[in-house]
Each structure stands twice: as C-alpha cells, then as structure tokens.
Amino acid sequence: MVGSLGPALQSVETLHLSSANLGAVASFYVVGAVVGALIFGWITDRHGRRFVFYVTLIVYLCGVFLSAFAWDFWSFAIFRMITGLGIGGEYAAINSAIDELIPAKYRGRVDLVVNGSFWLGAAGGALAVPFLLDQRLFAPDIGWRLGFGIGAILGLGILLLRRFVPESPRWLVTHGQNEKAEETVTEIEKGIAKAAGRYPPAPQESIEVHPKKSFGIGLILSSMIGKYRKRSILALTLMIAQSFLYNSVFFTFGLVLSHFYGVPSERIGLYLLPLAIGNFCGPLFLGTLFDTVGRKAMIAGTFAISGLLLLITAYLFAAGFLTPVTQTLAWFSIFFFASAAASSAYLTVSEIFPLETRALAIACFYALGTAIGGSTSPLLFGWLIESGSAWRVSAGYALAAGLLLIAAGAELMLGIDAEGKSLESIADPLSS
Template structure:
C-alpha cells in the first residue's frame, strides 16, 4: 500500500523543502527501483478534482501544439501559388499535393516511432523531444532551396507533430478529471483551427510583395511558426510526468508527490476539503511492455474497438487532408482568388467554434450518440456540396465548408479522444500512434494525392466539378465511420480510464 491520506499532506510539505534533494535522489534511483505489486488511489484522486488553474496550465502547455499543426497545414495551403512561382520552388499543383502527402507520411512515421517510446520512457520526455523535432523541421523548411530539400523538411516537421499526437493525447487524458475529459480533449484537438486561422491571416501581409519581397515572404511564414513553438516549450517545462505512468513503472513515490502537490494547489484555489477518493487499483509494476503483448491486446482483446478507431480515423483523415490541404489551391485554380487567407480563416474559425460548441455534449449526451451524429451529418452535407459544386462561388464554397466542418470538427477530434481512452494505459500512446498512422496513411496520404491530381486534371478545362469525386469519397467514409460508431461505440463519458479499459498491470496483479 502507498501512504495514507493523512501522511500524504505531510509528505508534500516536506517535499517543498527538500525538492532538489528529492529530484537528485529520484534521478539516481528511478531506473533501479524494485518492481512490486502495489495498491494506489492515484487515478481516483485525479478524477475527483474540481477544475482549477493547474488544469488550465496543462491545457496551455500541452494542448496548444495543435495550433502549431493548424499553422503548418494552413501556411502550406496558402503558399501554393508562392511556392509554385518564380520566387518559390517551381512546384506544380501535383507537387503541392505530393508535399502534403510527404508531410502526412512523416506524421505517421513519427507517431509510430515516438508512440512506443512514449509508453516506454514516459509522457514528459517525449512531449519535449517531439516538440524539439518540430521546431528544427519548421525552421529548416524556411531555408528550402529545391523541391527535394523541401520535401525532406516537410517529412521531418511531420515527424515531430505526429509524435506529439501520441505523447500529448496520452498525457492530457491521464491528467484531466474524468468528467471533463471529453470536452477538454475535443477542445484541445479543435484548437488546431486557431492555428489555421492565424496561419491564414499571417500569410496575407507576408505574401504581399509590396510589404515583403516575394522570395522572403513564404520563408518567413515557416520561420515564424517556430516562435510559437518556443513559447509552448517554455510553458511545457512546468507540466509534470503522468502520475498514472509513474506508479505503473515503479516510481510510485514520485507519483504520490506530484498528485499531492496538485491537490494542494487545487485546495489553495478553491478552499475547503477535497472529497475522499472512491476507488483504488492494484497493479503489478513493470518497466516495459512487448509489442507482441500490445498487438494481442489491440487485436485479440479489443477487436470491436479496433474496428471503431480505424473507421473513425480513416474517415476524418481523408475528409480533412483531402479538402483542407488543397482548399487554397482550389480557390486559386478555379475561382480566381489571389489571396486565400480570409477564406481559410473563416473556414478555420467555424471549425474551432464547432469543437467549442459541441464538445460539452460528448460528456453529457454521450460519446456514441455524438460521434455517430457528427460523422453522418457532416458526410451528408459534404455530399450535397459535391452535387452543387459547379454552381458555387469562392464565397459560397467557403460557406459550405464552414457548415460542413462546424459539425465535422468535433467528430474528427473525437477520433483522438476515442483512441486515447478505450485501450489499456500501458498501450495508450502506441494505440493512438497506430490508429493515427493507419487511418492517416489510408485517408491522409491518398487524399492530398488524389485531390492534387484531380485539380491538375480539371484545371485544363477550368471545370471545378472535376474534383467532386473527392467530395463523394470523403462523404462516404465519414458516413461509414458514423454507422460503425452506432454499433461499436464505447460509452466512456465521465468514466475513469481504468474503468473503460483495465490496465494490463492490473490484469497481471489480478491473475497473479
């Protein structure tokens, strides 16, 4: 057993006076600490906390990385003409689609690589490392001198952000109380669109040759993304390791100290006493878990949940990567738009407002109903947009996109929420990475390539209806994902992660 409640408070006060000594001690002993079977109430203590300033720090420190991803994708979409021009890299529309596919391929590779490292070495080490990889990639992209170098840097940048999805989603879900987990996860994933709006508006002055030389403007767009990344890195230093990860990996004392410190901060803000934790869990500690055990867990123990996640990720990945990666190119090629920043900013704001407005319903109405509704409704609306595509102007196409993706945004975000909460804790980051990589490889790589080819083929005739087939495919995949969720969805709202999926270490302790 771990410390009793009364002993925890004393331990926390002592920890404040000898924090440096403790950290030195933990650094020297954490890798050699003996593994035991322990009983702990750490998950219940985290889940029963009221919302506090500390939780907002977690949201800012971890969640704002999605703003970076939105910034990256939007900048590339808006820079299509600049990169294709004489002051750019001489790319074609098909090359722009290829660059998007290379970026997504890097994201898949980074997710798989860093996902398994996150489960093995901890959330904090990896969400620092993956952000550093992103920063290096996006800065180096600004110095692109030829298409091959540009593709390589897009791959590296994608690696960093793909790794972020696994590391950050794991940490967020393990630190946020159960009753807020759905709305916060969807809001954080939806913050991607704040970056998209910012990126769209940022390109307006930077791509104005009267303000910034043409050869320099598009390069500054990439370099300025690193500024936001450095700010996030500064905040992220204060985010602790996941206490859930710590006690499973033989570092229960460190887990206790972190949770006690969080409790004291919450009490200082709200006053009064916290409710007593209502559950505990017994686990057999472990250092690592084999990939074979992960595979058995995902495919043998949870086959229905595996099918659910694949359907959700493939649908949303194709929809977003196909439509949004090439939206700017579509406006410029067929509808005579020179500056796409305002159009994409409006589209992005609608996406964020959708996540903000619909996110709380995933905790109140429930996961299954909301996932099914957002996927099916957005798919039907996209199919309608494809049918009337030939009659749309730049503004009406943007309006259609705003309506479709107001609904789709919450649904797409729920894919990450679902994968991060319905599998055992020891497999969480790798499961997120796996479904992200497979879904994105099927939908996210094929989507930009298909749309790039469709745009290039239809541009010779100037007939925008030539790209409608891409809309129909995206609509079918989204509707299919919603139907799958109706039958295979998991009602995880307001439930502890350990209740939704029993940790493998708890299974080992019970069987032992």
C-alpha cells in the same frame, strides 16, 4: 499557412511547384507524421509523456526552420517530412497526457477543446499569409520563408510552457515510480484545496497494479488485436475518415480557389480563416454535449451530419452553383461538425485501450488512418485539380463524405459509452 502558401509556391520566383508537386509535398509531410507517431508513440509508453513532449517539439522546430530555407521540390518535401515526424509524435504524447490528467466528468469537452485549439493557430496562419505575400512589403521569394520562420519562433515559446505539464501519475505508478506519482498527485490536490477551500474527497474505488519498467510490444499489440479487436476496428475507421477529409481539403483548398475561382494567391488566406474559425467553434460549442448527451450519439451524429453536408456541397461545387464566398461558407458549416468528429476520434482511441498501450494505440491508429486516408488524399486531389474538371474534384469530395458516413455507422454499432467513467473502468490496465 502551408495550405494558404501553396499557390504562391507555384510561381517561377519561388519554388515553381506544380499542383501535383504540392500534393506530393503534403504526402511527404503525412508520411513523416505516420513514422513519427509510431516511433514516438512507443517511446511515450516506455519513457513517459513529459519526456516526449520536449523531443517531438524540438524535431518539429527543426523541420519548420529548415523549410524556410528550401530551394527546390525535394528539399522542401524532405523538410516537411521532418516537420511531420514531430507532429505525429505530438498527437500520441498530448492526447495520452490529457486523458490521464483530466477528471472523467470533464474529459470529453477538455479533450475536444484542446485538440480544437489547433485551429486557433490555423486562423493566425491564415491571417498572416496576405501580409507575408504582399509584394509591396516582401520580395516574392522572401515572404513565404518568413512564414515558416515565424512558426519556428512560436514553437520556441511553447518549449518554455511545457515545463508546467506534469508527468502522468498513472504512467508513473504502472512503471514503478510510486513516489513521484504521489508527489504529483499531492501538488494537484494542494492546488485544488487552495482554489476550492477544501481537499477533494478520497476515492471510493481502488485497483491493484503490478508495476514494470516496460511492457513488451507483443503484450501491447495482442491486447489491441485480441481482446479489443472490435474497438480497434472502430478506432481505425474513425481515423481513416477524418484523416482523408482533412488532408484532402486543407492541403488543396488554396489550389481549388486559385484554379476554379481565380482567387489571387495573396487573398487565399482570407478564405481559409473562416474554415479555421469553424473548426475551433465546433469542439468549443459541442464539446460539453460529449460529456452530457454521450459519446456514441455525439460521435455518430457529428460524423453523419458532416458527411451529408459534404455530399450536398460536392454537388453544388460540380454544378457551378458556388462562388468563393459560398464555397467557404459551406466548408465552415461542414467543419463546424467535422472538427468535433475528428477530435472525438482521438478521444475515442485514447479512452478505449489499456493505460499501458494508450500512446502506442493513438500512434498506431493515427499512423494507419493517416497512411491509408491522409497520405493518399493530397496526391489524389492534386491530380483531380490538375485535370481541370470540377466533377472529378466533386467525386473526390463524395468519396470523403462516404467515409464519414461509414464512420458514423461504425460508431453506432461499436461505440463505447465512456462519458463520466474512469479510464480504468473502460479498459483494465494490463498491469492490473
């Protein structure tokens, strides 16, 4: 919705923002997400996944609600930064919980589909924008504010749904709460027995852990840059590539449509809708292959294909061969593969580090990848678009494609075959 509303916010009747202002607002949001990921990632490992679910969602709701009442560039930028704080924390808590609660056989596809479900919301936002910007229904300075208000209302509903997600038994055991872990597992097994008519078979393997209430930050970081140094390089490379691509395109595609194709503000959401659908369909249809064909082949393949398609699209755009429709179709094709690649980056980080570092690892690499790739790309593309040169914008797309291809190479060299394996066999817990 924010990407769709961008051109409308340039009007003198709304916030009167420039393209550079919109790029800066996106960067404020990204900075908030980076800080939120680091703060809440540490809290998630220390106080549990379930607790942070509620805190991060409340912070996000506050940011979205306040955004509806912004009156100038600085107020809008600060409120978007608060929104980012909540979103950054969500990534760490949610991806940790997914991997620790889903069976190894299905972990890859479930992780990709849950991360990809983000784009169902994006599709809804894209559909809502033409309605919100219709001046026959709402005044120019009212419709965009209602968009943020709707986001806050939807978030309140999610607060109620969160109570159905249990705390991770793995986290409970390593933090000395064995009884609660047993209760959670017992409830899960009862549900399986009721559905399948029998209890699941007893596990054949065991591991001894030495619980602690908390694990020192020094121990956590030393494992990431010591024993798991190569995995850290891989994780950072994947995160930078996907973050640069997504933040550069989705915060500025509305500006490209407006500046280079003359698409009216109220119709931009209709062009973003196919992109959102492509982003959801990629993980949905390719997710199973990450568990069957394997992580390394699929992660490298999706990054490489999206990078090559982006190079072709960059040239066609600069040469003037594309229309708004064909440009949108090109993005649909790119993001069908790029969305699976981006989701697999979060899957990779959440699988290849020890249990006690999982949320902080996700947070650190999300923060670093977003700080390096995500916070710079909206500013860069805001400047490139304002220059009015299609070739300059194309050069930015080519840079994003190069990063995707580098990520594919890093996965081939450093990737881990994690499909079908328990998390503890991929990385020994620090408490074992």
